Amino acid sequence: MESFKKVMRRPAVRTIIGLLLMVAFVMNEYAFGVRGLYSPTINAQPVGLKWLVVWAIKLIMVIGSDAFLIYLFRLFIDAKVHVKLAVHTWLFVVTSGIILLGFTMVHGQVPGLAGLLDAMFPIVRNVVPYLTGMLIFMLLLPYLQLGKHAPLVKRLLLLAMGMAMLIGRDIWSFNAGSGLTAALCVGLVALLFRNENLGKNLRAFCGLALLAYLLTLFMSWATLYGQGAWNNSAQFIAPESILTLIPAVALVNVLLPAPAAKTQVQGAESWQLFAGILLVVVSRSASLLAIMTLLKNKVQALITARLGIWMLVSALALTVGVVIFTLALLWILKRTQTWRVLGKESDFEFVPLARDIVAKRSHLLGAIWHRLWPGALAFGLFYVLQTVATFFMYPGLQAAWKAWSGPMVYPRVLLVRIPAMVYGAILLMAIFWIIRGLTNRYWTALIATFTAGTLWLIADVVKIAARNEPIVPADIYELRSTANLVKMVSPLLLIAGVVIVVAVIALCIWLERKHPAPKTSWLMRVVQFIFAIAFMVGFRSYNQYMSASQQFANNFKVTYKIMNQMWAAQDNGPYVQFAQNIDVTPMEKPKGYSKAAIDQLAKKYGQEAAQINKTRTNDISKMTVMFNLSESFSDPTRVPNVHLDKDPIPNIRAIKKQTTSGLMMSHGYGGGTADMEWETLTGMSLGNLNTTLSTPYTQLVSRQQNGAAVSTWFKYSSAIHPFNGSEYNRQGVYEKFNFNKFAALDSKYPIKHRRYVGNAHTYLSDYTAYDNALDQLQARKGGQFLNLITIQNHMPYTPTLYSKHDFKASGSAFTTADLKGSFESYAMGLHYTDDAAEKFMHQIDAINKPIIWVFYGDHLGALYNGDSSSKYAVPLHQTDYFIYANKYARAHGAKTKLSNTKQVGSSDFIAMAFAQANAKVDPFVALLTKVQKTLPTIWMRSDNRTNDPTYGMSFVNKNGKEVYYNDLSKKQKATLHDYQLLEYDITAGKQYALQAGMQK
DSSP states (O other): OHHHHHHHTSHHHHHHHHHHHHHHHHHHHHHHSTTOSSTTTGGGSOSSHHHHHHHHHHHHHHHHHHHHHHHHHHHHHSBSOHHHHHHHHHHHHHHHHHHHHHHHHTTTOOOHHHHHHHHHOTTTTTSSHHHHHHHHHHHHGGGOOOGGGHHHHHHHHHHHHHHHHHHTSOTTOOTTTTSHHHHHHHHHHHHHOOOOOHHHHHHHHHHHHHHHHHHHHHHHHHHHHSSOOGGGGGSSSSTTOHHHHHHHHHHHHHHSOOOSSOBOOOHHHHHHHHHHHHHHHHHHOTTTHHHHHHHHHHHHHHOOSOHHHHHHHHHHHHHHHHHHHHHHHHHHHTTSHHHHHHHHHTOSOHHHHHHHHHHTHHHHHHHHHHHHHHHHHHHHHHHHHHHHHHHHTSGGGOOSSGGGOGGGHHHIIIIITHHHHHHHHHHHHHHHHHHHHHHOOHHHHHHHHHHHHHHHHHHHHHHHHHHSOOOOGGGGGGGGGHHHHHHTSOHHHHHHHHHHHHHHHHHHHHHHHHSOOOOOOHHHHHHHHHHHHHHHHGGGGTTSTTOHHHHHHHTTTOOOOTTOHHHHHHHHOHHHHHHHTSOOOOOOOOTTOSHHHHHHHHHHHHHHHHHHHTSOOBOGGGSEEEEEEETTOOOGGGSTTOEESSOSOHHHHHHHHHSEEEEEEOSOSSOOHHHHHHHHHHOOOGGGSOTTOOOHHHHTGGGOSOOOOGGGGOSOEEEEESSOTTGGGHHHHHHHTTOSEEEETTSSBOOOSOOOOSSSOOSOOHHHHHHHHHHHHHHOSSOEEEEEEOOTTOSOOOTTSSSOOOOOEESTTOSSHHHHHHHHHHHHHHHHHHHHHHHHHHHHHTSSSOEEEEEEEOOOOSOOTTSOTTTTTTGGGEEEEEEEEOHHHHHTTOOSOOSSOSEEEGGGHHHHHHHHHTBOOOHHHHHHHHHHHHSOEEEEEOOOOTTOTTTTEEEEOTTSOEEEGGGSOHHHHHHHHHHHHHHHHHHTSOOHHHHTTSOO
């Protein structure tokens, strides 16, 4: 017997047994734990062979799990200093909790700020009650040496546990073995039932385990054939049952006998204790349980074998991972001053330590503050800076979304957006950690970061005042013209700036010498530096689908509003808004892209242009071309499962019959206006771009050296939008596109003829839009380009939007009466558009100069939630368009109708406008013309793959059917490659095509 104990006390043997018990615990948590796979269904199993096997497996797993927990308690029962161990355990749990929470955040979980607080304060917030019970037991352990009273306490404990087991009710709040009282109970069992008699332990193990199994069988039989409930059969095989706990403690008594003397839990058993505690936290914390789920899903994806195989592999993987993580973290923590100080200060028993803390509370609080004030000051200062900077993003308390304007700004920023403010402060802390890591100077890093943030804020305010848009990464390119920028600044301001810089440097030197902050260990600086670099580098992939950085940001409710930079700055603060725009990879490089390839492309389509121009007579620059985006316009009678009692657009339907017309594929449903506008103005397709580039107006155009837009072919270009011009950075886009004028509600060119047709007076009518367009058309002689974007039919379409309703709807596309009423309002709005469009057609027919009018809807309204988005994907993205040449244009060579126009994309309109005008083309338009005539319409891009711009592409053919890249012919693939070479060159490349004269 003694030789057996000697073998079992060997460190290697105890390590192996400890690891096996960890695996058993994890397997039980996967299968039968509080959130286990079989916990909800095991009681419903019919009595039979499978039932016998399942309950036998559960009995073994529960005993193994209880044995693991008893072993943990034995480890610190056998330790010397329990308060010190409890304090170190708390520090380990907090540190590991924060790290692992970050891991879950970047893997799709959203515990949010509440989860972060849970990780930082696990005891106060009682995140894992079982852990709290373990720590309380550690602190009270010196006072549980019961001596002669031990037998009485043992009998009372058995009585209390037996009562709960027999009546089948959780009278002691064990919470299926995961509660605080359950931990105290297991700790007392581990303490009181230590018996190294092999025979007694074997009898206890076999006898009580068999009894638990037989009683479960009996209760199940009684439930099946007599009176009772199924849940009564589960009370004997449970983590808190004496029929499993006593066999478990007997197992530990045999396999892990007490060491020869008390230790300080060092070496192998040190990491086993901390790894075991971490397993308890991971399996019983709502925030960290996702780690087990993620691992299970990964293993199940690789292993399709029976349940036990993946469960065993998952348990082994989690155990190994936790052990490695524990060893690494303990290695770091034991080298920190915090670990050493906490260990030194708590090297007493609980009561004397508590008395000492009370007596020396001032000294201790001072010591704690001495260690914490540098970090607290930095984070507090950056949080204030982030909050103040966010307030400055509301010029005149005006919000990008009007409902939040005025005094509502204050509670929104101070209370509603707290998580986003914390995230912005973390961003500034990362910059601070990088500077401090490089310099090891606290005040230098703090003041440098704060000063840079303040200067950034000032620059943001200046830009917003000038262009109603915050700074974006493309603005950094302006620094290349620093000399010119300096000339624009007052000399007094330059002198003041130099004085401020000198003063800041002097302040840093003085603080570093006279008030030095406590030094941070090299190890902590390295850890902070690595985290900060990883955090900052993460923004390089922020806009990638399911990227770690974006998923981490989701936990802080960071708003993704790339479509409106002011909105993003007001929600997230200017620093985060800027960082969100760093990751822009417009398009994957097509095979063979080079200057020589583009030169060859220019030559090829120069020849194509010469062929086309043999039959063309007009000069587009001497004509007037108007692109007219009609907000949310689409023929509602084409929508599946919708019926209207009358046609709301008879006039536009008549126009479509007499001119070039058809259906246009939109990239959006219920939104995406600016995307369609970008396609029409550039001839480029969103379907060629990476999916991470969702809004070219805000993510792409400002980065381009030349926008290469339709305005290139005209001496004068303008835009009209009877709404806010700051939406989608339109003002900046039109400047990049070399527009001469932009009339909007917030621009220097006013919107005239203001008229509303709805009750809400939210959006100006299409009559207003066309009256302003008519003014512009008549204001200039010669050719010009005009981009008109209406706003009348923008959502919301409330049932009370219009005083009269001429249309009644029915159909399964609407799931509620409110939606049907909204659709009827929408139809009424279309009817007003129909009337305004017909009136405008007659007006331009009366103008004696050639006008080409391209009318198109940008997307459908989001009204048809009864229609399946997968079944009706194409029709729910089809809008209407027509291209109309006025009488004068038709009389001077323009076309009335073009062929092959049934199904197009908005990127086709440049080529089609040239064709309708019968205008000569350059190589650029020749290529667009070939794409429009020979390719199916480029539509959605579902995914990206490096160096493959065709991956994930889909198209819609002339019959309205969705097709894919592999469905294209060899010639079509060649044409698509030419198009992608051009688009890559314009959007992400060197713009060799413009140098080669493709666009003239």
